[in-house]
Amino acid sequence: MGDPAGISPELTAKLLALDEIRAAARLLVIGDIRVLRAGAAAAQVEPDVLVVASIGDAPAEADRPAFIDLAHLDPATIELGTVSERGGRFALTNFRTALELAAEGAADAVVFTPFNKAAMRLAHPSYDDEIGYSVEIVGASGPASEFNILDDLWNARVTSHVPLKDVASLLSVDAILRGITLTDASLRAAGIAAPRIAVAGLNPHAGDGGSFGREEIEVIGPAVEKAKVEGFAVDGPFPSDTVFVRARGGAFDAVLTMYHDQGQIAMKLMGFDRGVTLLGGFPFPICTPAHGTAYDIAGRGIANVGAARAALLLAARMASDRLRGKAAAAA
Ligand SMILES: NC(=O)C1=CN([C@@H]2O[C@H](COP(=O)(O)OP(=O)(O)OC[C@H]3O[C@@H](n4cnc5c(N)ncnc54)[C@H](O)[C@@H]3O)[C@@H](O)[C@H]2O)C=CC1
Numbered sequence: 001m002g003d004p005a006g007i008s009p010e011l012t013a014k015l016l017a018l019d020e021i022r023a024a025a026r027l028l029v030i031g032d033i034r035v036l037r038a039g040a041a042a043a044q045v046e047p048d049v050l051v052v053a054s055i056g057d058a059p060a061e062a063d064r065p066a067f068i069d070l071a072h073l074d075p076a077t078i079e080l081g082t083v084s085e086r087g088g089r090f091a092l093t094n095f096r097t098a099l100e101l102a103a104e105g106a107a108d109a110v111v112f113t114p115f116n117k118a119a120m121r122l123a124h125p126s127y128d129d130e131i132g133y134s135v136e137i138v139g140a141s142g143p144a145s146e147f148n149i150l151d152d153l154w155n156a157r158v159t160s161h162v163p164l165k166d167v168a169s170l171l172s173v174d175a176i177l178r179g180i181t182l183t184d185a186s187l188r189a190a191g192i193a194a195p196r197i198a199v200a201g202l203n204p205h206a207g208d209g210g211s212f213g214r215e216e217i218e219v220i221g222p223a224v225e226k227a228k229v230e231g232f233a234v235d236g237p238f239p240s241d242t243v244f245v246r247a248r249g250g251a252f253d254a255v256l257t258m259y260h261d262q263g264q265i266a267m268k269l270m271g272f273d274r275g276v277t278l279l280g281g282f283p284f285p286i287c288t289p290a291h292g293t294a295y296d297i298a299g300r301g302i303a304n305v306g307a308a309r310a311a312l313l314l315a316a317r318m319a320s321d322r323l324r325g326k327a328a329a330a331a
């Protein structure tokens with residue numbers, strides 16, 4: 001369960017009430033049962049869960065989701081729509097527990113309903129984002145990054161949660177090559193056999209031959225050429241205001257953008273109610289809806305569950321594929 005002051009409690013309750021979600025995986029939900037009940041009341045659903053105190057008490061085969069009740073937050077102490085250290089601590093504890101369960105093999109994937117980064121930072125001052133925290137808890141053998149996924153189209157980024165004024169200085173041939181490599185590997189892990197990747201420019205019209213900036217000529221273009229030599233099916237840099245039009249038409253499986261909103265605006269306009277964020281580069285999938293905590297509508301029961309549904313289904317599919325792959329390799 002994510003941030004208790006936003007729409008996470010009602011989204012968790014709505015998800016657990018969906019037959020399709022209960023059938024997709026053996027669900028272990030981590031939170032406080034009182035917070036789930038408050039979310040269920042707001043959403044006007046009645047999720048049927050088996051409440052247990054720890055994973056050891058969850059039966060291996062169960063006809064309903066197990067709810068691991070950490071009993072660590074009374075929802076009456078939370079003001080909806082307000083950032084708090086208490087709310088951040090609740091979400092952080094749930095997330096850390098889920099990551100640790102997955103790291104020790106007791107879970108195959110992690111899904112979280114939205115976190116509020118300001119609340120997370122109050123609870124854990126070194127918290128920048130979910131990627132940094134997951135690396136802190138689980139470690140990662142190579143680069144880790146966020147992907148936004150809408151149906152069959154992926155968006156990866158070279159820079160993510162950084163100030164816009166820093167983006168140009170953070171771009172390098174190596175950073176872009178790392179982004180291409182991780183995008184290719186993550187798409188393959190998700191079952192796309194031969195990923196086609198488009199790389200966006202940074203500047204208007206991809207610099208227009210150097211008229212509006214030289215990053216395309218000096219950094220992005222050379223990185224794309226190097227990636228081609230290494231065997232990746234990659235092209236660009238393309239003007240970022242039209243690359244998603246081509247990608248939406250099926251020309252590419254993924255677009256690598258230079259910064260967060262360059263991709264997110266396009267992806268969210270195309271399908272706000274289905275967008276998923278995947279944290280790639282970890283030994284197991286970590287998924288969340290692409291939208292956030294929506295403090296402005298918290299507790300009203302009107303939050304759309306579509307993106308949370310898509311996040312859980314993607315995590316379940318990726319975990320199943322991975323388990324099947326492991327079984328096949330062992331046979
Ligand atoms: N999955 C996650 O953990 C994510 C967390 N965040 C965090 O969420 C916080 C708030 O971020 P914002 O930029 O304000 O974006 P936001 O997505 O929370 O809200 C933007 C607008 O979209 C609406 N909205 C969002 N989700 C909705 C849903 N399911 N149904 C109907 N309307 C919905 C909101 O009401 C608001 O008007 C920040 O701390 C951010 O870091 C942002 C994106 C993803």
Ligand SMILES: NCC(=O)COP(=O)(O)O
Binds near residue numbers: 114146288
């Ligand atoms: N909590 C995940 C998250 O913030 C992802 O949001 P975004 O950076 O993909 O917008």
